[in-house]
Amino acid sequence: xxxxxxxxxxxxxxxxxxxxxxxxxxxxxxxxxxxxxxxxxxxxxxxxxxxxxxxxxxxxxxxxxxxxxxxxxxxxxxxxxxxxxxxxxxxxxxxxxxxxxxxxxxxxxxxxxxxxxxxxxxxxxxxxxxxxxxxxxxxxxxxxxxxxxxxxxxxxxxxxxxxxxxxxxxxxxxxxxxxxxxxxxxxxxxxxxxxxxxxxxxxxxxxxxxxxxxxxxxxxxxxxxxxxxxxxxxxxxxxxxxxxxxxxxxxxxxxxxxxxxxxxxxxxxxxxxxxxxxxxxxxxxxxxxxxxxxxxxxxxxx
Numbered sequence: 001x002x003x004x005x006x007x008x009x010x011x012x013x014x015x016x017x018x019x020x021x022x023x024x025x026x027x028x029x030x031x032x033x034x035x036x037x038x039x040x041x042x043x044x045x046x047x048x049x050x051x052x053x054x055x056x057x058x059x060x061x062x063x064x065x066x067x068x069x070x071x072x073x074x075x076x077x078x079x080x081x082x083x084x085x086x087x088x089x090x091x092x093x094x095x096x097x098x099x100x101x102x103x104x105x106x107x108x109x110x111x112x113x114x115x116x117x118x119x120x121x122x123x124x125x126x127x128x129x130x131x132x133x134x135x136x137x138x139x140x141x142x143x144x145x146x147x148x149x150x151x152x153x154x155x156x157x158x159x160x161x162x163x164x165x166x167x168x169x170x171x172x173x174x175x176x177x178x179x180x181x182x183x184x185x186x187x188x189x190x191x192x193x194x195x196x197x198x199x200x201x202x203x204x205x206x207x208x209x210x211x212x213x214x215x216x217x218x219x220x221x222x223x224x225x226x227x228x229x230x231x232x233x234x235x236x237x238x239x240x241x242x243x244x245x246x247x248x249x250x251x252x253x254x255x256x257x258x259x260x261x262x263x264x265x266x267x268x269x270x271x272x273x274x275x276x277x278x279x280x281x282x283x284x285x286x287x288x289x290x291x292x293x294x295x296x297x298x299x300x301x302x
Contacts, residue, residue: 039081082106156195161187
């Protein structure tokens, strides 16, 4: 390499480094924007913690909105409630892939794992960049008849269920066009790894580690001892044809149910985007399983 080319390469490298420094300075000078969503503002406890967050963000020179009608493009969304509130916040974020900070004001707090007393400490780490972003893959449902009302995307699960005290339903199931089985059951759950510890687990489905690239099909009260949950690659396309004596059934999308007519052809596949959840660096999935779900607990061991 001649002297001219060496100097050209040096100045190009220097220009790149300077660009990175200028970009980092812009990010540090720019005001961060937050959107705050809560579960029940009638509870005094929620109001007090929201006030604490607003006070903290104001001192840090950040912008914040509480329950904005137009979400806009905040840098972070803060979910104040339990896991259900975080699921609703994820629905509001949708494909914008805005990181969500889940503050647990409920009981379990498996997804929303920041305790109220840790709010300021957590936000300190957010401003310092001392956190990780977990990518969670949601799933979506489509109907060949009437469109699904509301948001058709679920972070946890999509379930096909019988209505009230109706007889069990018949769910003819295909995976990538290949016939799987005709479920005779009270329902069928298609769960993501995120939702594997929710309704899926309570029906005997497996725990699936995050980012494993899997989906799980779990029957609800199947009328056969030979039926067990099935784990699939999350690139799979699942189609369902439902028959019911009551001529209708329910589709529950992250717990939000709506009625569908018998004969509706449903297609479930992964959504074309990720839901991003902020995790502190000291939080680990399997320790959360042990602490929150008492996974592997044995009173015989000390």
